Amino acid sequence: MSNKIINAYTSIPLVARMLGALVIGLPIGLAISFYSPDLINVISAYLSPFGTVLVNMLKMIVIPIIFFSLIAGAASIPLGKLGKVGIKTILWYLMTSLFASLFGVLVAMLFNPGVGFTPQQVASSVAQVGVQPSADIIGILLGMFANPFASLAQGNFLPIIVFAILFGVATRLVADKPLDEEESKRAFALIDFAKSVNASMFKIVNWVMEYAPIGVLALTIVNFGTYGSDLLGSYGQIVIGIVLGILGLIAFVYSGLLILIGRENPLKIFNKIKEAMVTAFATRSSAATLPVSMEVARDELGVKEELASFTLPLGATINMDGVCIHLPMWAFFAANMFGISMTIDSILVMVITTVLASIGAGGVPGGSLMLLFIILGTMGLAPEQIAIVVSLAIAVNPILDMFETMNNVTGDLVMTYLVGKTEGLVDENVQKKL
Template identity: 50%
Template sequence: MKKLLRLYLRTSLVLRILVGFIVGSLIGVLFWTLSRSPGATVPQTVIGYITPFGQVFVHMLKMIVVPIIFFSLVVGASSLPIRKFGHIGLKTLGWYLLTSVLAAVLGTALALALDPGAGADLDAWRLLADGKTTEVHEIAEDIPEEGALSQILLNLFRNPFEALAAGNFLPIIVFAILFGLAIRVSIEAGDALRVKRLETLVDLLEACRDAMFELVDWILEYSPIGVLALSIVNFGLYGPSIVGPYVRVTLGVVCGIAAMVFVVYPMLLWAVTRRNPFGVLRRIKEPMIMAFITRSSAATLPVSIKTAEEELRIHNELASFSLPLGATINMDGVCVHLPMFAVLAANLFDVPLTLGALVVLVMTTVLSSIGAGGVPGGSLMLLFIILESMGLSAEQVAVIVALALGINPILDMFETMNNVTGDLVCSYAVASNENLIQSDSAKINDA
């Protein structure tokens, strides 16, 4: 038994995760197939026993997300000189906005090319939406009445303790950055005694952050088991959901995300760094896989920060600022995903898509993606914003959202992987441009 345990621990973590995903997927599809038989209850019963092992893994990741965001952002904001922080912050936001626009344009172009729902029988699609009306109403109730943009602005400034307890990321990020900047300003303007106290505080926060990263290592050792359980549950409940009438929608989203990850990001990286972009992608495969399984940018954040610092060699002051920010506002996968359902809705309900309407669609997609939330299924809420901006009625919106619910668990995997990849790529591009990569980064180029 000890020999098996040593062999397990010596095996690459990525390999263990991949094996867990493949084995779990096969078992899940088998359970899904068996559950189709009349009167079959055993597969669903077994899945019920397996579910907690996957949920525990996601909960463990979420347990450490909030403290990692807080400690990392405060340390990052307090480590950079004020002028440099402003410059890097604007450049990071610019990169996130650029990739989101590219993703929205790509998603819209693919949606127009594939034309999902063209010539389809609306009654047949309505049948697919049956059984999802309750979930649609629940999602609709969570949409803030104030509107997406105003709600985001209001949500930036909340009671920090309430936000920490609720895991509300935007106000945590704002408070942590402001707190870190206040420390930095005080250090730059204070007397010797005051500076010494503040530097002691920064050292304490760094120690807390380092302890959280050690906790990440412990959780990652459990990750193959969690991935195995999550894969069994996901595929056991939904099966090969990307068949039948959903094929064209799914094909468009998956192709768009593949183009972002393997074409757009490498081109941007090469243009900025002049290094082998696929070497960078190989080094971030662990958070990419984790994002695919957990379907949560926020839950993957601890792994993303660890990978950025240890594999990409990005300085902590940048990684601890850009990645928590990206997990909240940079949702490239959402920008690929939403236009596909918008074009589907236009075809089903005869909504004309003029050039002006397409420009509005791209802009609305980019702006609304900021509120996706970094959690599983966060993009579903944004569908209401996109579809209502097209002038659809409440009933029509409900049909499209119900259709999206049917396939969302599968699409969400690819979408979240795209989001996390975009965060790391943008952070690496900014780090290269600002000379915030440690000297042994040549390894990335040769990888």
């Protein structure tokens, strides 16, 4: 009987389970807050551990999965064999990630979620923690080059990110050395090791996400029971802001690049790639969408096989434009929630961190949640404060992840097409049909 229940539970798509937990937990929490505020303390004592376990499991895996993902991602780029097209593609992806991060900050500043949401419960729950003062931009940039092993133990993310990227790039350069075959083999073995560890970590993530709906149900009841309807407005503001921001990124940034550089009507291009966009939205995986993206790039956009086979897998690895909208929104919410001033320095650090962390983290399941730990950490928030924000973000993350993945795949295809067109790697016969 228990096996049947478990099988029936796991047969339901994860997104549906997460949404169901949110839909069930939200009215229960609001009802408790409205009709019996004192009851939430009793209920929280029983339910909070289920939610805390979920947050702690995510905290447990965030450092190793980001570390090995970045090594594997950086090492997957054959730098020693790159020509003009390869370098141009990487620069395009980094440039759009930077544009997306800046656009995400602009959207977050416009919506400014969480203004006025400073309930007594939040203040009392973190009063003993306090907010760590953030260093200036120079101090933070200098701190990027620190002892990586000490940083791993301390959870200091920026030095970990920098070291992992440098280590991955160096390993790939050693692996591509044609004159020392033995050394090259050992370097490739090291890359394979990083990829194997990554695959094992992904399996752990999948286990965590199977438990996630239970934790989300508990967290939703406790959070909305504690903070009441005041939280609902900020919550809706964040979700709407992220969705509109992602759609705006496609409508303005990608469309602008297609008009200015490609001399194309964006609507025609988006119509050609709609199958890949819908697939990405449904699967929430750039990797799972890759076969469709390859077919669309070749048959609909006319991109030649030799280019698409390089740029699209690379984009699935290092391009996370969608999360660049997601992270600033939660960062500004946290800043308003805990009374942190978002200075130019802190915004620049957030942009730099997002761009760096996106390299290699594109294939991480629930990647935006993993990166949220990093962004909130660089803001100077203490673990208890980070846990509060993450517990609020978990419930809607799978839903927002659908929009993010759709955005990422759209960006991959747009950048591939623009590189192909500027380098003469687009079939002219297909081009005439656009």
